[in-house]
Amino acid sequence: MKKRIESLKGTVRLSIARVSANPMAQALMGRLANNLQFYMGIGSGGTPDASGEGILFDLLLSRRSPPYCIIDAGANIGQFASLALRFLGEGSSTIHCFEPSQSAYSVLQEKLGTHDGVLASQLALGRENASRTLFYDRPGSTLASLTKRNLDFLGIEFSGSEQVRTESLGSYCNRLKIPSVDLLKIDVEGHELDVLAGAEELILGGKIAMVSFEFGGCNISTRTFFQDFYSFFSRTDMRLYRITPGSTLVPIDQYREELEQFRTTNFVALSRSLIGDPSA
Numbered sequence: 539m540k541k542r543i544e545s546l547k548g549t550v551r552l553s554i555a556r557v558s559a560n561p562m563a564q565a566l567m568g569r570l571a572n573n574l575q576f577y578m579g580i581g582s583g584g585t586p587d588a589s590g591e592g593i594l595f596d597l598l599l600s601r602r603s604p605p606y607c608i609i610d611a612g613a614n615i616g617q618f619a620s621l622a623l624r625f626l627g628e629g630s631s632t633i634h635c636f637e638p639s640q641s642a643y644s645v646l647q648e649k650l651g652t653h654d655g656v657l658a659s660q661l662a663l664g665r666e667n668a669s670r671t672l673f674y675d676r677p678g679s680t681l682a683s684l685t686k687r688n689l690d691f692l693g694i695e696f697s698g699s700e701q702v703r704t705e706s707l708g709s710y711c712n713r714l715k716i717p718s719v720d721l722l723k724i725d726v727e728g729h730e731l732d733v734l735a736g737a738e739e740l741i742l743g744g745k746i747a748m749v750s751f752e753f754g755g756c757n758i759s760t761r762t763f764f765q766d767f768y769s770f771f772s773r774t775d776m777r778l779y780r781i782t783p784g785s786t787l788v789p790i791d792q793y794r795e796e797l798e799q800f801r802t803t804n805f806v807a808l809s810r811s812l813i814g815d816p817s818a
Contacts, residue, residue: 579782581801583752586621589804593785594721594750595625601812602720602747605655606631609707611663611733612725613637614680615645619656629654631720634710638662638702641677663724664704665732672702683727687759706736711745719746728756734770741774747812749776754802767805768793776807 558567576582583589598606606626610619613635622633635650635658637643643660650656662670662684673696674682681687684704686696707722722737724730730751740746749771753764768790771778779787781804790797790805 575799575801577783579780579788580799580803581754582783583754583781583802583804586618588783590781590783590785591618591621591750591804592625593781593787594723594748594806595622596785597748597808597812598626598720604630606720607716607718608633609663609719609722610635611707611723612727613646613658614639614642614725615678616650618723618725619650623650623653623656631655632657634659634716636661636663638672638704639674639678639682640700642679642682645678659710661703661705662726662729663707663710663733663736664726664729665706665735667705667709668703670702670704671699674698681727681756683756683759684729684732685727685756685759687728687756707733708736708739711740717745721748721750722746724749724751728760728762731762731766731770734767738770741776744775744809744811747809748806750781750804750806752802752804753800755800758800764797764799765793768797771807774807775811776809777813778805778807780805 558564572581579590604626608622608631610633613619614637616635619633619635622631632655635646635656637646637658638661640660643658646658651658662672664670670684672682672684673686675694675696675698677698681689681694689696711719719740724733726733734741734749737746741749751767753767757763768778778790780790781787787806
């Protein structure tokens, strides 16, 4: 019976392969696959409002008590910080926004500078305290990166640059005497692992409850892979999840090659103390 079932499966697969072996069917399957993956969170991480990241604040509200300490690495003009204020309310948190671009930082200051509890710094969080070059296609671009990306296939040229400062999160927290962080959000266009390296001591010490980060096309430019993130968090007391647009968390219990999807996707690592189950 088992052999018969396997033979039937093979026949069905061969029939489908033959039917789909034309450009129209391939295009249709491509669109279908992209749409299905979007609702899995793969490719849905472009903006905070559409990404499902609101679940991060639901977790804070349900499992930790205010006031909250939030680190926004790669704040741009305050898109994520504005979402945090909307969910948590003004005065319930201190949001440390880091944005190295002079143009974006100016808009960030104008937009959120008067909000109680928002502290903006014109620097990039990274592996160490240093001076680096920030590359961009236009001033204030959300694509700005410490790597000069090749986006010719999109008709985008990184023709602009400026010198910026970087600082590790460990150094920053020591300098401002910040004892712990409720949420570290990282959106730094391919240099997320550098931010994690600069925060590793805090993470290993259980001082950070949540780490959210983007993974996508910028990681092609920096030659970093999801396997690198999985390996990093495997060394910590945190568990990885993929965030869906419907604000659900999909656990990632083991590394698989299919996780290497270079379309902007949001992930979060939760401390086991936050999950509430030491064996989770």
